[in-house]
Amino acid sequence: MFSYLKGNIAGAYKLNTKTILVLEVNQIAYEIQVLARLLGGLPASGEPMQIWTELQIKDDRLVLFGFASMAERDLFRQLVSVSGVGPQLALALLDGLGLQDLVQAIVSSNTRLLSRTPGVGTKTAERVALELKTKLAEWRSQSGLTTVPDAAPIGTVQEDVEMTLLALGYSSSEIMQALRAVGQQTALAKTANAEEWIRQAIAWLSQ
Helix, strand or coil: CCCEEEEEEEEEEEEECEEEEEEEECCCEEEEEHHHHHHHHCCCCHHHHHHHHHEEECCCEEEEECCCCHHHHHHHHHHHHCCCCCHHHHHHHHHHHHHHHHHHHHHCCCCCHHHCCCCCCHHHHHHHHHHHHHHHHHHHHHCCCCCCCCCCCCHHHHHHHHHHHHHCCCHEEEEHHHHHCCCCCCCCHCCCCCHHHHHHHHHHCCC
16 A cells, blocks of 8 residues: 655654654654664654555554565565564564574574574474575576576575575666676685675675
8 A cells, every 4th residue: 555655753652562653744644663773773853754664454453564675674575474473573573683684594594593583483483484485586586587697606605695685675687796796706706605795795786
């Protein structure tokens, strides 16, 4: 229903364990549940802000969830599609690990890291890793990331790097350019460390 809302910050407050942002859009104040970590980077009250949103219906009540980026919002949607993962648990995963570390944990099936989030048991972590890694792999295939650029990581490392960058919101062409560019580094070309490839690729893409 809503892709994003753009307006002025009217305030923010805690409601039990929830973090609520009040955003005024065309003289209408929307209460949006956001990640607690979002508060640290908020502009001052009255300043404009854009929030990517997801509308959910709970007990006949409309609840708006808000995110700093489209990639965060899209991963939230993927998380709540997993059996046993509701909106609050999905927010806890995003808030506790952050977007990049969460995606990397899913891609690498790091269930130990996923289960560190309160409320996420071993079985839930395994379901999240299994179901979403499959979806991210399909996403990678549909994005056309099948050609290996010069000096790219090899095998499963390349797949992990590409799926993580896709989930972070980068396009297939951006990913190919980044891997080609950072792969020219001699030290990086010799490593099979997916996290280092991702870190270097993001640094290049952020220039």
